[in-house]
Amino acid sequence: KAGVTQTPRYLIKTRGQQVTLSCSPISGHRSVSWYQQTPGQGLQFLFEYFSETQRNKGNFPGRFSGRQFSNSRSEMNVSTLELGDSALYLCASAMLTESTDTQYFGPGTRLTVL
Amino acid sequence: DAKTTQPNSMESNEEEPVHLPCNHSTISGTDYIHWYRQLPSQGPEYVIHGLTSNVNNRMASLAIAEDRKSSTLILHRATLRDAAVYYCILRDPSNTGKLIFGQGTTLQVKP
Numbered sequence: 001k002a003g004v005t006q007t008p009r010y011l012i013k014t015r016g017q018q019v020t021l022s023c024s025p026i027s028g029h030r031s032v033s034w035y036q037q038t039p040g041q042g043l044q045f046l047f048e049y050f051s052e053t054q055r056n057k058g059n060f061p062g063r064f065s066g067r068q069f070s071n072s073r074s075e076m077n078v079s080t081l082e083l084g085d086s087a088l089y090l091c092a093s094a095m096l097t098e099s100t101d102t103q104y105f106g107p108g109t110r111l112t113v114l
Numbered sequence: 115d116a117k118t119t120q121p122n123s124m125e126s127n128e129e130e131p132v133h134l135p136c137n138h139s140t141i142s143g144t145d146y147i148h149w150y151r152q153l154p155s156q157g158p159e160y161v162i163h164g165l166t167s168n169v170n171n172r173m174a175s176l177a178i179a180e181d182r183k184s185s186t187l188i189l190h191r192a193t194l195r196d197a198a199v200y201y202c203i204l205r206d207p208s209n210t211g212k213l214i215f216g217q218g219t220t221l222q223v224k225p
Contacts, residue, residue: 004157031210031211032211033211033212033213035213035215042215042216042217042218043158043201043213043215044215045212045213045214048210048211048212049211050210050211055210055211056209056210056211056212058212090157090158092157092158092213094211096210096211102160102163103158103160103211103213104159104160105156105157105158105159106157107156107157108157
């Protein structure tokens with residue numbers, strides 16, 4: 001089975017721009033979660049989508065948004081980029097037949113905001 | 115959300131056992147204890163999880179204290195490939211899709 005894939009792997013943007021990151025979950029997985037990882041704050045949960053609905057949300061400003069498509073692929077959008085948005089953005093998928101199901105992470109997208 | 119406390123770093127020699135501790139004194143009765151690890155330049159990967167009883171899998175063992183206020187991840191024979199940041203996470207079953215990561219323990223394995 002192919003793992004979680006994220007595109008692009010690297011991205012450079014300037015302040016004020018917007019960016020869209022993509023995540024393709026493992027086949028059969030219906031839950032997709034997004035995380036931000038920075039040296040200062042560590043790994044922080046952004047949001048989770050399940051069957052095209054946002055089911056859980058972390059404590060991030062409204063500039064961070066996402067969506068999930070009918071094939072479970074997910075996109076994350078960040079508008080009006082700030083320098084502090086530079087981070088590794090990780091997506092994880094899970095089957096979630098049980099609430100304790102394992103999450104499988106992708107390699108991440110490294111976003112640099114100049 | 116209940117929190118966990120882990121040592122910032124630990125060292126081990128190759129092929130020796132490693133015991134990674136985690137304190138979670140505010141754990142609730144329904145919280146599961148999960149361990150993930152993150153190898154350099156990779157996303158986190160699942161290691162093991164448990165609720166009350168000790169658990170074993172091909173990667174590691176999880177020993178859970180009787181009062182559930184602490185747990186220990188045991189790597190039976192550390193290899194250089196086990197060098198990673200290990201995260202102990204309390205998982206509320208009602209909080210689907212959300213993992214709350216602490217700072218984790220950076221494990222160094224010396225040859």
